[in-house]
Amino acid sequence: MSLLEVSTARHRRQFLELPARIYRNHPNWISPIDNDIEAAFDPRRNPNFQHGTATRWVLTDAQGSAIGRIAAFVNELTAHADTTLATGGIGFFECINDQAAANQLFSIAQEWLMARGMEAMDGPINFGERDRFWGLLVSGFTEPNYGMFYHPPYYQQLFEHYGFQVYFKQYTCHREVxxxxxxxxxxxxxxxxxxxxxxxxxxxxxxxxxxxxxxxxxxxxxxxxxxxxxxxxxxxxxxxxxxxxxxxxxxxxxxxxxxxxxxxxxxxxxxxxxxxxxxxxxxxxxxxxxxxxxxxxxxxxxxxxxxxxxxxxxxxxxxxxxxxxxxxxxxxxxxxxxxxTEIEMNWIGDFNPRMLALTRAIGARISKTHVTYRKLFDPTRRFERSAIIR
The missing domain is CATH 3.40.630 (Aminopeptidase)
Structure with a gap:
């Protein structure tokens, strides 16, 4: 297997086309728009490059076919939200069902973040706002809403076996209008x-x-x-x-x-x-x-x-x-x-009990669960979940 930093038109095409291979047997998968993905990595369209940086990689097999991808980013506006822990991000992860392949992707991202002073990484997240491309789908494998990734169930194992821990859960709730x-x-x-x-x-x-x-x-x-x-x-x-x-x-x-x-x-x-x-x-x-x-x-x-x-x-x-x-x-x-006739309400964090109570009060039920994971680079450090909003 070979890791390639995305730097050419061919690499970008491999990065964009890999999901079609991963999800060819998943009828509920809906492809994100290529332009939306590319915008995250374009300094002209993503203002987060003004105070941060990002890169991405594709993993190829012996025949040169893409079998995995990942991106890593540092956003200085959010990296130090926890003043005791400099935290970067990884996202846009896709991979065949192979832990060794996933580990290579996670490791290159971790090395890149450590070289930039980060002590932990959250993922999968977006190099931008939380409203899209944020969290790993672990429950409710139905058609994804726009701006949210669909993931196969085995991704949860790939993340957790590498050492990621649940930082917070985010729910999608459904009700009939x-x-x-x-x-x-x-x-x-x-x-x-x-x-x-x-x-x-x-x-x-x-x-x-x-x-x-x-x-x-x-x-x-x-x-x-x-x-x-x-x-x-x-x-x-x-x-x-x-x-x-x-x-x-x-x-x-x-x-x-x-x-x-x-x-x-x-x-x-x-x-x-x-x-x-x-x-x-x-x-x-x-x-x-x-x-x-x-x-x-x-x-x-x-x-x-x-x-x-x-x-x-x-x-x-x-x-x-x-x-x-x-x-x-x-x-x-x-x-x-x-x-x-129906509504799904995206992105209700488990750290926001008031909002969860409101969704229950209006009769909405959890239909999907995404997880934002955190990986501490120092395994001896005590892990803490996201603070509850009081």
């Missing part, structure tokens, strides 16, 4: 309607892209940016996210709660794009873009129709008041009217 909410939600919404006129609830249909970005930016930074491993978002970044979502956005899925006109909570969802991309393929060249437009048109006119929750948050000053309950009551009516 029209399934009734607990009666307490309706009572809360009625209370707000009668007693709290300063609160309003609305989706983003009719709002400008600038206002959507400003509302999202405001709630995100107050509700999420203080969590470990999550950085504050600039307004420019919020505008960029809205521009990226516009081609696939359904503004009826972007819900906000306002207090005296100021955004205090959000529930942001998108159409589940893999239900479109699975008919398109991984290459968004001209033919792929034309096919995408056609498949998107078909998707918008068929049922069942799936959406996925991207992010949910409440500004701390308004938590514990039932704002989220009232917002979800208003949202449910609009989502049913818009023709959506």
């Amino acid at each position: 029209a399934e009734p909410l607990h009666p307490s939600f309706a009572r809360t919404a009625e209370r707000y309607a009668q007693e709290e006129p300063d609160y309003t609830f609305a989706h983003s249909a009719g709002r400008s892209a600038d206002q959507m970005a400003r509302d999202f930016h405001h709630v995100y930074n107050l509700a999420w940016a203080n969590h470990s491993g999550i950085n504050p978002m600039t307004l420019d970044k919020a505008h960029q996210l809205v521009r990226q979502m516009r081609p696939v956005m359904d503004t009826r899925l972007l819900w906000f709660a306002y207090h005296e006109g100021e955004p205090v909570a959000f529930f942001v969802s998108l159409p589940e794009l893999n239900q479109i991309f699975k008919h398109v393929g991984p290459r968004l060249n001209l033919g792929g873009k034309i096919r995408f437009v056609w498949e998107k048109w078909r998707y918008e006119r068929r049922q069942p129709r799936k959406m996925f929750g991207v992010i949910f948050g409440v500004v701390p000053a308004h938590q514990g008041k039932g704002v989220e309950s009232a917002m979800l009551v208003h949202a449910q009516e609009a989502l049913v009217a818009a023709g959506y």
